[in-house]
Amino acid sequence: MLRFLLGRLAVLIPTFFGVSIIAFSFIRLLPGDPVALLSGERVMSPERHAEMMHRLGFDRPLVVQYFDYIGGVLTGDFGTSIVTKKPILDQFLALFPATLELSICAIIIAVVIGIPAGIIAATKRGSFFDQSVMGAALVGYSMPIFWWGLLLIMLFAGTLQWTPVSGRISMMYFFPPVTGFMLIDSLLSGQSGAFKSALSHLILPSIVLSTIPLAVIARQTRSAMLEVLGEDYVRTARAKGLSTFRVVGIHSLRNAMIPVITTIGLQVGVLMAGAILTETIFSWPGIGKWMVDSVSRRDYAVIQGGLLLIAAIIMVVNLVVDLLYGLINPRIRN
Amino acid sequence: MTDTTNAGIGADPSLKARLAEFWFYFSENRGAVIGLWVFIGLVIVALLAPWLAPHGAAEQYRDAVLVPPAWMEGGNASYLLGTDPVGRDILSRLIHGTRYSLFIGTIVTTLALTGGIVIGVIAGYFRGWVDTLIMRLMDIILAFPSLLLALVLVAVLGPGLTNAMIAIALVLQPHFVRLTRAAVMAEKNRDYVVAAKVAGAGHLRLMFRTILPNCLAPLIVQGTLSFSNAILDAAALGFLGMGAQPPTPEWGTMLAEAREFIMRAWWVVTFPGIAILVTVLAINLVGDGLRDALDPKLKRS
Numbered sequence: 001m002l003r004f005l006l007g008r009l010a011v012l013i014p015t016f017f018g019v020s021i022i023a024f025s026f027i028r029l030l031p032g033d034p035v036a037l038l039s040g041e042r043v044m045s046p047e048r049h050a051e052m053m054h055r056l057g058f059d060r061p062l063v064v065q066y067f068d069y070i071g072g073v074l075t076g077d078f079g080t081s082i083v084t085k086k087p088i089l090d091q092f093l094a095l096f097p098a099t100l101e102l103s104i105c106a107i108i109i110a111v112v113i114g115i116p117a118g119i120i121a122a123t124k125r126g127s128f129f130d131q132s133v134m135g136a137a138l139v140g141y142s143m144p145i146f147w148w149g150l151l152l153i154m155l156f157a158g159t160l161q162w163t164p165v166s167g168r169i170s171m172m173y174f175f176p177p178v179t180g181f182m183l184i185d186s187l188l189s190g191q192s193g194a195f196k197s198a199l200s201h202l203i204l205p206s207i208v209l210s211t212i213p214l215a216v217i218a219r220q221t222r223s224a225m226l227e228v229l230g231e232d233y234v235r236t237a238r239a240k241g242l243s244t245f246r247v248v249g250i251h252s253l254r255n256a257m258i259p260v261i262t263t264i265g266l267q268v269g270v271l272m273a274g275a276i277l278t279e280t281i282f283s284w285p286g287i288g289k290w291m292v293d294s295v296s297r298r299d300y301a302v303i304q305g306g307l308l309l310i311a312a313i314i315m316v317v318n319l320v321v322d323l324l325y326g327l328i329n330p331r332i333r334n
Numbered sequence: 335m336t337d338t339t340n341a342g343i344g345a346d347p348s349l350k351a352r353l354a355e356f357w358f359y360f361s362e363n364r365g366a367v368i369g370l371w372v373f374i375g376l377v378i379v380a381l382l383a384p385w386l387a388p389h390g391a392a393e394q395y396r397d398a399v400l401v402p403p404a405w406m407e408g409g410n411a412s413y414l415l416g417t418d419p420v421g422r423d424i425l426s427r428l429i430h431g432t433r434y435s436l437f438i439g440t441i442v443t444t445l446a447l448t449g450g451i452v453i454g455v456i457a458g459y460f461r462g463w464v465d466t467l468i469m470r471l472m473d474i475i476l477a478f479p480s481l482l483l484a485l486v487l488v489a490v491l492g493p494g495l496t497n498a499m500i501a502i503a504l505v506l507q508p509h510f511v512r513l514t515r516a517a518v519m520a521e522k523n524r525d526y527v528v529a530a531k532v533a534g535a536g537h538l539r540l541m542f543r544t545i546l547p548n549c550l551a552p553l554i555v556q557g558t559l560s561f562s563n564a565i566l567d568a569a570a571l572g573f574l575g576m577g578a579q580p581p582t583p584e585w586g587t588m589l590a591e592a593r594e595f596i597m598r599a600w601w602v603v604t605f606p607g608i609a610i611l612v613t614v615l616a617i618n619l620v621g622d623g624l625r626d627a628l629d630p631k632l633k634r635s
Binding site for chain 1 (some may be wrong): 365470471473474477478479480481482483485486487489490562566569570573574575576586589593596597600603604606607610611614615618619622
């Protein structure tokens with residue numbers, strides 16, 4: 001297992017440095033003057049320009065600049081935002097819980113609905129239920145989620161007035177963040193109605209963000225189950241006279257879950273891409289909206305730092321999934 | 335060797351026979367056939383857009399702003415799906431938008447496919463440090479969420495449809511590289527390749543004439559997926575203001591323009607989304623059918 005871990009790290013670490021080189025260099029590929037871009041000052045005298053060049057370190061060789069940057073990154077210094085002048089890591093850490101809360105809710109919805117739907121579809125292959133689930137999954141998989149979000153807002157926030165349109169909680173409530181998760185914080189605050197408000201804000205964005213993972217997980221569960229149900233050992237279990245529940249729920253499910261777990265792990269990237277659109281539509285103050293806002297404000301320091309942080313998180317999660325996969329499936333380790 | 339002996343042992347069935355076999359498996363999947371018909375319909379709409387659309391895509395009727403669809407109260411039969419906030423006919427814009435979406439899908443898939451195949455064949459054929467370097471580079475691209483990387487690339491290159499297409503092609507390409515490389519590695523040591531090598535075929539001929547045609551099945555399936563992904567991603571970038579710019583009748587851009595009117599005029603938001611969904615769904619249905627028809631593992635023999 002240790003060798004497996006080291007092998008994965010041997011691939012991961014160079015990839016991380018590659019990612020950092022990309023995040024570092026694209027700001028220097030930009031058309032235009034990087035000093036003007038990074039300082040945010042449009043007009044400046046030649047003296048001021050030279051001073052800024054020096055202060056930002058652009059007068060040094062590229063390699064030196066890169067090692068300076070990566071040295072900062074490794075000690076937690078991702079630079080400061082051009083617009084807000086605040087450290088990028090602080091901003092990221094302040095906004096990340098919002099995205100995490102949304103992503104966790106979305107993946108819970110996707111797993112809780114997707115896996116049972118896939119299992120039942122596989123055991124009743126060809127039935128009306130199977131066809132409906134697979135049809136719905138294909139529609140979900142093909143869904144432009146930004147439009148799906150707008151439709152849900154029109155129906156539930158507009159016509160029915162069941163949920164609010166945007167944000168994380170009603171302006172009526174205020175309490176200091178403890179965990180950063182609005183659902184938990186609103187409970188801890190003890191204010192009546194705060195939890196309900198937080199939940200009603202969370203429900204639509206979670207549904208939108210869960211759409212594609214749900215479709216993918218349902219499809220993957222069904223095909224993994226179908227494969228396992230055709231195996232000899234399942235036939236043996238049936239021949240022994242075990243109940244359908246035991247055959248499907250215990251003998252088959254265990255092995256069918258191996259590829260499904262990998263699929264769930266792969267959804268982290270999908271969730272981050274989905275968060276960009278979902279958070280923009282619902283004005284959800286998380287990482288995705290932060291990145292979109294930074295792109296439109298041309299805050300290149302934030303784009304650079306955010307890109308690197310998001311990629312790092314996805315890589316770490318994928319590593320954890322790989323390790324889990326190695327734990328449950330010993331064949332992979334060698 | 336004559337053709338008859340070949341046909342006799344079934345080693346090299348004619349193109350017609352292979353197409354017939356393909357169609358036999360493909361047409362078993364009802365959804366795929368429906369998807370194919372819808373897609374053909376969309377291609378016809380795109381080709382005939384200027385003649386089919388009742389109004390110009392950018393033509394503004396100032397006395398007909400936010401007119402609801404024809405079947406609703408206050409609707410007007412000359413604007414079947416209603417008009418947008420500046421009085422443009424939505425149906426006409428959607429019809430013209432078909433051109434953009436199919437164009438985006440075609441160009442992006444072509445770019446990603448050719449780039450991915452060339453790089454993937456080189457990696458799988460030569461192996462060694464070339465392979466390691468290429469695959470590490472692809473890992474780096476795949477480490478980013480695709481939409482985020484495309485968004486940032488467009489921010490660097492400047493917003494616009496061309497740059498959005500380049501960015502999306504770049505993000506989709508690693509999938510083709512991985513598939514091609516795996517297929518080439520599997521085929522490389524087969525007898526027919528060794529035979530061609532002994533017969534004196536050069537590297538280029540071996541790579542692209544001998545090996546590549548036998549690796550095409552998974553690439554075709556991935557190509558269909560990329561086609562629908564390209565349309566979705568381009569619409570998403572358009573929606574975020576980074577793709578096609580107004581007044582282009584691109585469906586995602588139309589949604590971005592319509593966003594602030596969702597509480598007042600449902601039709602400006604609903605129809606462009608349906609257009610995206612139907613197009614992507616049709617292509618994905620075809621993709622599923624292609625996978626079933628081309629993947630020998632799933633064939634029932």
